[in-house]
Every structure is written in structure tokens, then in C-alpha cells.
Amino acid sequence: MIALNAVSHNYENGHRIGFRDWQVDNGSQWLLLGASGSGKTTLLHILTGILKPQQGSVVIDGTSIYDLSSKHLDQFRGRNIGIIFQRPHLIKSLTIKENLIMAQRFANLPTDLSRIQEVLTSLSIADKKNAYPNELSHGQLQRVSIARAVVNRPTLIIADEPTSSLDDKNAAAVLELLINQSGINQATLIVATHDKRVKDAFTNTYELS
Numbered sequence: 001m002i003a004l005n006a007v008s009h010n011y012e013n014g015h016r017i018g019f020r021d022w023q024v025d026n027g028s029q030w031l032l033l034g035a036s037g038s039g040k041t042t043l044l045h046i047l048t049g050i051l052k053p054q055q056g057s058v059v060i061d062g063t064s065i066y067d068l069s070s071k072h073l074d075q076f077r078g079r080n081i082g083i084i085f086q087r088p089h090l091i092k093s094l095t096i097k098e099n100l101i102m103a104q105r106f107a108n109l110p111t112d113l114s115r116i117q118e119v120l121t122s123l124s125i126a127d128k129k130n131a132y133p134n135e136l137s138h139g140q141l142q143r144v145s146i147a148r149a150v151v152n153r154p155t156l157i158i159a160d161e162p163t164s165s166l167d168d169k170n171a172a173a174v175l176e177l178l179i180n181q182s183g184i185n186q187a188t189l190i191v192a193t194h195d196k197r198v199k200d201a202f203t204n205t206y207e208l209s
């Protein structure tokens, strides 16, 4: 369970955003909605341990994440949270397989090549494991981002506008893969978007005003 309690953030320029309390049950799937500038990215950064809010707490499965030391928070994030950005942030000089090995290393986990093979196969990109990011299409890269996000079997998968730069066919495919992967891994899924094509796939929504 994730609990957001009395969270608000003040940016240095004085801009303040307050967030309604939110309780997210393990394994549930949520859409995070809000107009441009309403604070979706800010909230995702707060939920993923990237941005410490000035007020309030974020508790993930009993751990108040901002009470952890930065080293433990990095490790917690690497093991428990898979993040998919709008555009894939892969290391260009490494192959797809090596990028996934790095995700295991960052989480202080041993290299597990069979897990990498399993994840790439479930996303139908195992044949690309020795390719470099610049050899893949945008839709394929987005699948690699999902692979990297789920390789450590996170309990929470967070995606920030994962479909907005994709055509209808790839957007539907990426959404289906996200929902499938969260189901396979029994992970909680939170997708932030203002992509109308995504809305029907979710029953739970948290809306920022």
C-alpha cells in the first residue's frame, strides 16, 4: 500500500502545490490525471523518491521513504519502483541486455540473465537484446523502457506520459503491455497522462485540479 499523507511542495520560486491524500492498494491500477501544469510530474517525482516534499509523508509498504538515507532511498527505488518516462532514457553505448544488467546493478542485485531473457521475451523484443538503442524503433524502445522498469520485479510501476509520443497502434500496445506486466508482477501501476486514448483502460483515477 502507498499512502500519501498531507503532502505539499514549494518550489524555490514560491510556487506551491498541495496534493490530496491518496491511498493506493497493492496491485491496483491507477490513472493520474490533470491539466498541463497541475503537478503530475511533481507528484510522480515525489512518489518515486526523486523530490522530497517540504511537507507530508510518502509511505510505501510501511517504509516512510523520505526517512531513509539517500543511499538506502536509491536502493529502495531500484528494487521497488520501476519508472517509465515519456521518452526512454537508455544508455546509448550499451546494448539492450547491458542496459537491463545496469538496472539490476543499480539496485544492488546480482546479474540475472535468465530474468532479462524472460522479460524481453514477454515484451517480444528478445531478438533485440544485443542491439544498441539507436538501432530500435520508438515503439521498440518504449518496450525496452518497460522491460527495464519491471526487470527487478518492482512492487510499484510508474509511467509518466508513456503513450503521448506514440501512434494509436503503439500507444494501445504499450498500454496493454504495462497493464499485463503489472498483472504478471502483481505490481501497483500508476500512469500519468493527458492522453485521452488511455482513459478507458482504468477504473481508478486520481485527479489533480
Ligand SMILES: Nc1ncnc2c1ncn2[C@@H]1O[C@H](COP(=O)(O)OP(=O)(O)OP(=O)(O)O)[C@@H](O)[C@H]1O
Residues within 6 Å of the ligand: 011, 012, 013, 015, 017, 034, 035, 036, 037, 038, 039, 040, 041, 042, 043, 194
Ligand atoms: N523546478 C521548478 N521550479 C519552479 N516551478 C516549477 C518547477 N517545476 C515545475 N514547476 C511548476 O509546478 C507546476 C507543476 O509542474 P509539473 O511539471 O508537475 O506539471 P504537469 O502536470 O506534469 O504538467 P505537464 O502535463 O505539462 O507536464 C507548474 O506550474 C510548473 O510551472
